Amino acid sequence: MNPLLALFDGLVYGSLLFLVAVGLTLVFGVLRILNVAHGSFYALGAYTAVILGLWAERALGSGWLSFPALLLAPVLVGGILGPLIERLVLRWAYVRPEVLQLLITFSLFLVLEDLQKLVFGVQPYFLDRPLQLLGAVEIGGVPYTRYQFLLVLVALLVLFGLRFLLRATPMGKILVAVVADREMAQALGVNVGRVYAVAFSLGVGLAALGGALASPTVTIAPGLGAEVIVLSFAVVAVGGLGQVEGAALGALLIGLGRSLAVYWLPELDVLVPYLVMVLVLLFRPVGLFGTVEVRRL
Amino acid sequence: MRTIWGIALVALVSVALAQRPAEIRLGIVTFLSGPASVFGIPAKNAADLLIDQWNRAGGVSGVRIRPIVVDEAGGAERQVAEFRRLVLDEKVDLVIGYISSADCLAVAPVAEELRVPTILFDCGTPQIFEERRYTYVFRTAAHAALDSVAAALYVLKINPDLKTIAGINQDYAWGRDSWELFKAAIIALKPDVRVVAELWPRLYAGEYSTEISRLLALRPDVVHSSLWGGDLVSFVRQGLGRGLFGRSRVVLTAGEHMLQELGRTLPSGVIIGARGDHWFLHPRTKDDPAHKAFVEEYRRRFGRYPVYPSYHMSQALLAMRSAYERALRDTGGRWPTREEFARAMVGLEIKTFTGTVRIREDHQAVEDALYGTTAQTPQYPFAILERMLLLPKDLVMPPVGVKSLDWVRTLRPEVLRQVPDPR
Numbered sequence: 001m002n003p004l005l006a007l008f009d010g011l012v013y014g015s016l017l018f019l020v021a022v023g024l025t026l027v028f029g030v031l032r033i034l035n036v037a038h039g040s041f042y043a044l045g046a047y048t049a050v051i052l053g054l055w056a057e058r059a060l061g062s063g064w065l066s067f068p069a070l071l072l073a074p075v076l077v078g079g080i081l082g083p084l085i086e087r088l089v090l091r092w093a094y095v096r097p098e099v100l101q102l103l104i105t106f107s108l109f110l111v112l113e114d115l116q117k118l119v120f121g122v123q124p125y126f127l128d129r130p131l132q133l134l135g136a137v138e139i140g141g142v143p144y145t146r147y148q149f150l151l152v153l154v155a156l157l158v159l160f161g162l163r164f165l166l167r168a169t170p171m172g173k174i175l176v177a178v179v180a181d182r183e184m185a186q187a188l189g190v191n192v193g194r195v196y197a198v199a200f201s202l203g204v205g206l207a208a209l210g211g212a213l214a215s216p217t218v219t220i221a222p223g224l225g226a227e228v229i230v231l232s233f234a235v236v237a238v239g240g241l242g243q244v245e246g247a248a249l250g251a252l253l254i255g256l257g258r259s260l261a262v263y264w265l266p267e268l269d270v271l272v273p274y275l276v277m278v279l280v281l282l283f284r285p286v287g288l289f290g291t292v293e294v295r296r297l
Numbered sequence: 298m299r300t301i302w303g304i305a306l307v308a309l310v311s312v313a314l315a316q317r318p319a320e321i322r323l324g325i326v327t328f329l330s331g332p333a334s335v336f337g338i339p340a341k342n343a344a345d346l347l348i349d350q351w352n353r354a355g356g357v358s359g360v361r362i363r364p365i366v367v368d369e370a371g372g373a374e375r376q377v378a379e380f381r382r383l384v385l386d387e388k389v390d391l392v393i394g395y396i397s398s399a400d401c402l403a404v405a406p407v408a409e410e411l412r413v414p415t416i417l418f419d420c421g422t423p424q425i426f427e428e429r430r431y432t433y434v435f436r437t438a439a440h441a442a443l444d445s446v447a448a449a450l451y452v453l454k455i456n457p458d459l460k461t462i463a464g465i466n467q468d469y470a471w472g473r474d475s476w477e478l479f480k481a482a483i484i485a486l487k488p489d490v491r492v493v494a495e496l497w498p499r500l501y502a503g504e505y506s507t508e509i510s511r512l513l514a515l516r517p518d519v520v521h522s523s524l525w526g527g528d529l530v531s532f533v534r535q536g537l538g539r540g541l542f543g544r545s546r547v548v549l550t551a552g553e554h555m556l557q558e559l560g561r562t563l564p565s566g567v568i569i570g571a572r573g574d575h576w577f578l579h580p581r582t583k584d585d586p587a588h589k590a591f592v593e594e595y596r597r598r599f600g601r602y603p604v605y606p607s608y609h610m611s612q613a614l615l616a617m618r619s620a621y622e623r624a625l626r627d628t629g630g631r632w633p634t635r636e637e638f639a640r641a642m643v644g645l646e647i648k649t650f651t652g653t654v655r656i657r658e659d660h661q662a663v664e665d666a667l668y669g670t671t672a673q674t675p676q677y678p679f680a681i682l683e684r685m686l687l688l689p690k691d692l693v694m695p696p697v698g699v700k701s702l703d704w705v706r707t708l709r710p711e712v713l714r715q716v717p718d719p720r
Binding site: 006113126145147218219 | 330331332334335337338468494495496497498499501502503504506507508510511513514526527528530531534535538539540555558562
């Protein structure tokens with residue numbers, strides 16, 4: 001068995017996991033809320049991408065237009081739902097105890113899940129064109145779709161884009177300041193409410209991006225959001241809550257762990273994300289990049 | 298004098314009629330939400346269709362059916378609570394339900410304890426009647442042994458030189474049972490076949506790129522999979538993009554229910570099972586008036602063709618109706634008690650839309666199995682089946698009192714000679 005193939009498979013899976021988990025960790029880092037509804041935004045991003053993509057193909061006559069649809073969907077979901085839900089639901093939850101915050105986002109998740117069923121029904125949705133248009137390429141005698149390479153590329157772009165945003169732009173610096181000391185930032189004239197709204201919308205948009213980019217390979221059906229949220233939690237716990245780089249490393253570790261399991265010990269496939277999580281948390285209870293007192297982004 | 302007799306007769310008849318209940322309160326439990334609603338909704342559709350039709354014609358033996366529908370989502374514990382609620386609050390006369398094997402296993406003992414006739418209509422685990430005897434619980438569809446043994450027979454019939462197999466099945470009861478039975482059947486029927494990979498992705502994983510890499514590298518002659526719903530669609534699309542279907546012959550034991558969703562995506566040449574002999578273009582009954590009417594009415598009302606869970610639901614309802622009729626004959630017209638109804642279910646042989654179902658003394662039904670190979674045609678916007686093979690009941694289900702896996706291991710290569718050639 002070619003170990004390089006296993007590494008590549010792990011990298012591809014890790015990229016997909018990172019795209020989903022990074023939004024969750026970002027929202028927690030800034031808002032200090034563990035957003036259970038994250039999975040719903042993933043599913044909504046996927047549904048929107050499929051519908052936009054199919055529409056673009058049918059109405060405008062070009063399959064290539066399904067690619068911009070994959071990017072437009074997260075912008076729509078993040079741009080519309082993000083501020084709306086932040087203002088109507090979360091703003092009210094910031095000052096409440098953590099247990100209540102969890103319950104609020106969980107009920108939001110249930111509401112959105114039912115809403116999806118109402119709007120999209122129960123049949124699976126998928127978008128075939130992006131995968132077909134890019135075709136496949138053979139590595140070591142095994143064909144891979146070019147789309148899988150694209151996923152790795154996008155994951156890297158998102159990782160470095162977020163690093164740049166947080167370290168090198170005024171907006172990012174304000175975000176980091178709010179995370180470091182909310183009261184002080186407020187005293188210095190930072191509009192904390194607006195920062196929260198932006199961070200939450202960005203998180204929603206990233207979840208939707210994960211769903212949109214998954215929709216050409218993963219089929220969207222009811223219940224998918226719940227699966228995604230569980231794995232995202234594992235990734236985020238491994239990396240350290242609120243750590244963008246941590247989420248990347250966590251996703252990579254879990255991705256590689258799973259592909260190694262499939263190659264050598266398929267029985268462990270299901271267990272791997274949790275084994276990795278338990279191992280990491282045993283030695284570093286705050287996650288790989290987590291810090292106890294001061295949190296960074 | 299004659300008038301007196303006449304009045305007496307009228308009085309007697311009305312007393313007899315008055316003994317009939319105002320309605321049959323029927324609990325229907327099926328997935329209305331969650332991933333398994335891909336089975337639950339087609340099943341509920343079939344129930345709505347048939348119950349409406351029968352009620353318009355006066356009901357079952359003159360008594361209208363009042364369905365009380367419950368969502369199966371939420372896990373086995375919740376289903377046990379829901380079952381008690383159906384019996385104690387809704388006062389149902391009987392329950393038809395359960396797609397998940399875990400729900401069947403949890404509810405059956407409770408149904409027995411509460412003495413409510415319960416028809417399991419779809420769940421696949423062979424365990425239920427192999428490990429316990431029931432008085433009130435029945436299953437009107439075959440179990441996982443049929444799916445796996447029929448798959449093995451079909452595969453060996455069209456590929457007698459089979460050398461290597463691999464399996465990709467979800468890591469839970471249905472996936473495990475399906476693969477163990479398929480593997481055992483293939484090895485019993487052709488002992489020199491080698492198993493090159495046994496892959497166990499998580500239920501609802503949706504992402505199989507690593508598994509597909511392994512299958513592509515190993516190039517087994519046959520890949521077996523009991524995936525269903527969104528997982529099945531994901532696996533097919535990811536495998537298709539990477540040429541899996543060109544390198545190996547893929548067997549999808551529950552594939553029939555996703556053919557319409559997969560549309561033009563599914564290539565020709567994939568082996569498809571239908572968890573029984575359920576297929577809207579069934580080679581024997583596609584022109585049968587009752588079957589045709591069912592298919593057309595289903596399509597008119599729900600915009601799709603019925604799939605196997607719809608047929609499984611129709612089997613349960615048809616069995617219920619026949620059992621009431623038979624029990625009424627046995628009691629001489631008095632409305633049967635629950636016990637009389639349950640007794641009437643045993644040994645029942647009913648005509649279904651696609652064939653016949655026999656309910657054995659262990660309360661397990663046997664039915665024929667249909668397997669076929671996909672072909673894309675201009676007539677339908679999705680793949681239909683060709684080279685279909687109908688395998689008779691007793692060839693694909695273990696006899697009463699024998700556990701499925703033990704029985705499968707006793708199969709001998711000679712069995713293949715009893716299997717007709719696919720047409």
